[in-house]
Amino acid sequence: MTTEQKEERALFEAIRQGKAPAVVKRRASRGTIPVAVDELLEILVLLSADPDPTCSEAAKQTLASWPTEKAASLLGQPTASAAVLAYFSAQREVPAAFVSLIAGHPQAGDDALAPLAGRLTLEQIQAIASNDARLPELPRFIAGLLDRTDLPDELRTRLQSLHGEQTKEEEDVAAALAREEEHEAQAKPEEKRERISVTQKISRMVVSERVQLALKGTKDERLILVRDPTKVVYRAVLQSPKLTDSEVESFASMKNIAEEALRIIASSRKFMKSYGVVRSLVNNPRAPIDISLGLLNRLTEQDLKFLCSNRNVPETVRTLATKLYKQRTSSRSSGGGH
Numbered sequence: 001m002t003t004e005q006k007e008e009r010a011l012f013e014a015i016r017q018g019k020a021p022a023v024v025k026r027r028a029s030r031g032t033i034p035v036a037v038d039e040l041l042e043i044l045v046l047l048s049a050d051p052d053p054t055c056s057e058a059a060k061q062t063l064a065s066w067p068t069e070k071a072a073s074l075l076g077q078p079t080a081s082a083a084v085l086a087y088f089s090a091q092r093e094v095p096a097a098f099v100s101l102i103a104g105h106p107q108a109g110d111d112a113l114a115p116l117a118g119r120l121t122l123e124q125i126q127a128i129a130s131n132d133a134r135l136p137e138l139p140r141f142i143a144g145l146l147d148r149t150d151l152p153d154e155l156r157t158r159l160q161s162l163h164g165e166q167t168k169e170e171e172d173v174a175a176a177l178a179r180e181e182e183h184e185a186q187a188k189p190e191e192k193r194e195r196i197s198v199t200q201k202i203s204r205m206v207v208s209e210r211v212q213l214a215l216k217g218t219k220d221e222r223l224i225l226v227r228d229p230t231k232v233v234y235r236a237v238l239q240s241p242k243l244t245d246s247e248v249e250s251f252a253s254m255k256n257i258a259e260e261a262l263r264i265i266a267s268s269r270k271f272m273k274s275y276g277v278v279r280s281l282v283n284n285p286r287a288p289i290d291i292s293l294g295l296l297n298r299l300t301e302q303d304l305k306f307l308c309s310n311r312n313v314p315e316t317v318r319t320l321a322t323k324l325y326k327q328r329t330s331s332r333s334s335g336g337g338h
Helices: 003-016 022-029 037-047 053-065 068-075 082-089 096-103 110-116 122-129 139-145 153-186 198-203 207-216 219-225 231-239 245-252 259-267 275-282 289-298 301-308 315-334
Strands: none
Touching (some): 003 037, 022 037, 022 053, 037 053, 037 068, 037 082, 068 082, 082 110, 096 110, 139 153, 207 219, 219 231, 219 245, 231 245, 231 259, 245 259, 259 289, 275 289, 275 301
């Protein structure tokens, strides 16, 4: 990496972490800082929600001034973040070109897809729904789709089932919070104290605060922050000196975690020394296929056998797992007499 590239990266990270001086942020909000155009796009989206209205309004105006073709070329890149996709999806008038790009982008989450539920073609909807691991992570998108009248019966039934499960989970959480509030209300005056849930505390933090919490916080806080849509936050979780092997194994099995976070885990020699992490990644339907396939040889015979019948993972992974299992058992049988 050249000195210029290092400087660009340092500037980019400082703004993302909320450490950049106000004068730098204001320059950035006008699009006049020397960084790559894709990084500038992400910075502008980040600054569009900055507490400083001078920055946020300038960033929005800069984004609005970009030609459709320029923004579309960046939205179509694999590196486009979930936050960037969600920003453009939430605009009052979303160009048809943007709708198509966002609908087909693997990083598009619920925030990006939910506003477009009424505009997508059935073909685009079917493409998204074909990913069994991804669909349960899109509750608002599913709710929006169920308002449509043109869904095929089979798809509508499937979406209604998922929507019912998600509603039940929300009701369970609401009931748990109600019980907690009731318990707090019945506590003796001298025992009462101001409390705030971890989730509420994190939701009020800016990016730089979430990064610091990811590095220095508790296990429960890392469990929430590793699912943060901002790359720098979940990367900080995975760099935390307090992170334990059991936590990483738990992260590796999560179905509501960014694909890049799973790639970071898979690329770490330290993390991959744990067999539990390897097994969790391979059995996670959210894990990229290239990672899962590359780890099959490390599975024990028993875990390979289980994987052969695991309908949650892609068929390609099951097929190769079956092939490897047969090869191992065949080799052991043929060599048994030697």
